[in-house]
Amino acid sequence: MNISLNITKTITELLSGFMPESAANIGAMVTIALIYLAIFAVAGLYLVLLERKVAAWFQLRLGPNRVGPWGLLQTMADALKLVSKELTGTVKADKFLYNLAPYFVIVSSLMALSVFPFTQEFQAFDINIGLFFLIAISSIGVIGILLGGWASNNKFALIGAMRSGVQTISYELSVGLSLLTMVLLTGTLQLSEIIEVQKNGWLIVQGHIPAVIAFMIYMIAGTAETNRAPFDMVEAESELGAGFHTEYSGMKFAYFFLAEFINMFIIAAIATTVFFGGWLSPFGITESIPWLGVFWFIGKTFMLVFLMMWFRWTFPRLRVDQLLTLEWKYLLPLNLLNIVLMALIVWLGFTIQL
Amino acid sequence: MSYFGDIYKGIKTLLTGMSVTGKYFLTSRKGAITQQYPDNRETLKMFERFRGEVVMPHDENNEHRCTGCQKCELACPNGSIEIIWDRQIDPESGKKKKMIDKHIYHLGMCTMCGLCIEACPTDAIVWAQNFENSVYDRSYLTKVLNQPGSKLKAGVEE
Structure with a gap:
């Protein structure tokens, strides 16, 4: 397997100056891991703040504006409060699984972040099956949700967790197939090469009609996979309390909460990489300044995150049967048709190359 | 062909809904209904139907x-x-x-x-x-x- 650690190289060289080589390698990996953890813990907190602000603006409110300028420190204060809270649990809970579940969820969502190429040089883990790795990792999170729901010994949590299982397993199919449609165009699963292909035009332009259909299916299925409204039957407040994390408190609850927002970021980041050219600037306007790629990547990702928030504050929640009808009767057949269409277009050379 | 008709209608209604909320989002800066109460205590005027x-x-x-x-x-x-x-x-x-x-x-x-x-x-x-x-x-x-x-x-x- 061809694994290269792009940004670790410089740190490894720095560390190997005063360390044996193996220790320097491990040291570099730990440093990168800590940097990523710090960045994305804070990014997750600010995504929560963004969600609250956007929700407020959709509802003609102001949103949090008391802690710090424009409320920028609000979620920091919330996190501080959650850290200081007592960790409660049910008496008959399965203690081991109950404590394991939040880490399962947060670790699986943080792992997925390692493969994204934020810019040409800023990619921790350039794996040759990157897209496959992302799809695999993002479906591990549901095990944590199922564990949490089962181990809480609470019937509402269990119902919520089972709904999550149904939903994620169904929509996993659509996410995978819509990304596979784009892989037909790129011919590779490696994320850095997928972006390399898009130097002749973003894939949503290259693949025109089937790419747009694939993007729509991907956004619907991606929203469903993160268990966000309108697909948030997992935590349908009116029916289930808080769903699978009803019995969690303090930092364990915060892990679930943070994981939901990081998952949203991941879904948007995959869409950015696969459909909208990742760190490439539109029409190559900033090609001479490579580090600006980070801003293009983050900017595009946040546009898509905003789209998901727009969904959340517009659409009402679906019933379970409506959810399954949407997946199995509409998205899946359309997706399969779409793959055939894309294959024909690639075969006949009808793609648009700029 | 009500299958594709349903898809068309579904997408159309979803986009209608999104345009409504989108308009609210764009006008929210001017028309926020939130009263920042203790700050505007002097100027705050309650609406007609309020039951004090x-x-x-x-x-x-x-x-x-x-x-x-x-x-x-x-x-x-x-x-x-x-x-x-x-x-x-x-x-x-x-x-x-x-x-x-x-x-x-x-x-x-x-x-x-x-x-x-x-x-x-x-x-x-x-x-x-x-x-x-x-x-x-x-x-x-x-x-x-x-x-x-x-x-x-x-x-x-x-």
């Missing part, structure tokens, strides 16, 4: 519109209103007439249901828009609505 407490408006001659019919007292579901009245001789016509002595309103018991105001035939009591009703002693919550020395406005009873 029941008051009895008096005009400049210290005259109110309450005839003492007790319909509000009967309409009140939890007895927040008590009316103390007696028959007095009307100085103008010389006849005996029912007049209120005290219109007592227990704000501490009131649930702001508004049935008394709907029941009032002469619009003698109305909603006030004030909302800072907290006091240190609950006896302050028992209010006499008619001002001392006030009398019925002429022409209300006709």
Whole structure:
């Protein structure tokens, strides 16, 4: 397997100056891991703040504006409060699984972040099956949700967790197939090469009609996979309390909460990489300044995150049967048709190359 | 082909919904309905339909519109209103007439249901828009609505 650690190289060289080589390698990996953890813990907190602000603006409110300028420190204060809270649990809970579940969820969502190429040089883990790795990792999170729901010994949590299982397993199919449609165009699963292909035009332009259909299916299925409204039957407040994390408190609850927002970021980041050219600037306007790629990547990702928030504050929640009808009767057949269409277009050379 | 028709209709209705919320999002900066209360305490004006407490408006001659019919007292579901009245001789016509002595309103018991105001035939009591009703002693919550020395406005009873 061809694994290269792009940004670790410089740190490894720095560390190997005063360390044996193996220790320097491990040291570099730990440093990168800590940097990523710090960045994305804070990014997750600010995504929560963004969600609250956007929700407020959709509802003609102001949103949090008391802690710090424009409320920028609000979620920091919330996190501080959650850290200081007592960790409660049910008496008959399965203690081991109950404590394991939040880490399962947060670790699986943080792992997925390692493969994204934020810019040409800023990619921790350039794996040759990157897209496959992302799809695999993002479906591990549901095990944590199922564990949490089962181990809480609470019937509402269990119902919520089972709904999550149904939903994620169904929509996993659509996410995978819509990304596979784009892989037909790129011919590779490696994320850095997928972006390399898009130097002749973003894939949503290259693949025109089937790419747009694939993007729509991907956004619907991606929203469903993160268990966000309108697909948030997992935590349908009116029916289930808080769903699978009803019995969690303090930092364990915060892990679930943070994981939901990081998952949203991941879904948007995959869409950015696969459909909208990742760190490439539109029409190559900033090609001479490579580090600006980070801003293009983050900017595009946040546009898509905003789209998901727009969904959340517009659409009402679906019933379970409506959810399954949407997946199995509409998205899946359309997706399969779409793959055939894309294959024909690639075969006949009808793609648009700029 | 209702299958593809359904898909078309579904996408169209979803986009309609998104355009509605999108418009709200874009205008939210100007039209936010949030009141940042303790900051704008001086300028804050509550909206017309706000139910603060029941008051009895008096005009400049210290005259109110309450005839003492007790319909509000009967309409009140939890007895927040008590009316103390007696028959007095009307100085103008010389006849005996029912007049209120005290219109007592227990704000501490009131649930702001508004049935008394709907029941009032002469619009003698109305909603006030004030909302800072907290006091240190609950006896302050028992209010006499008619001002001392006030009398019925002429022409209300006709």
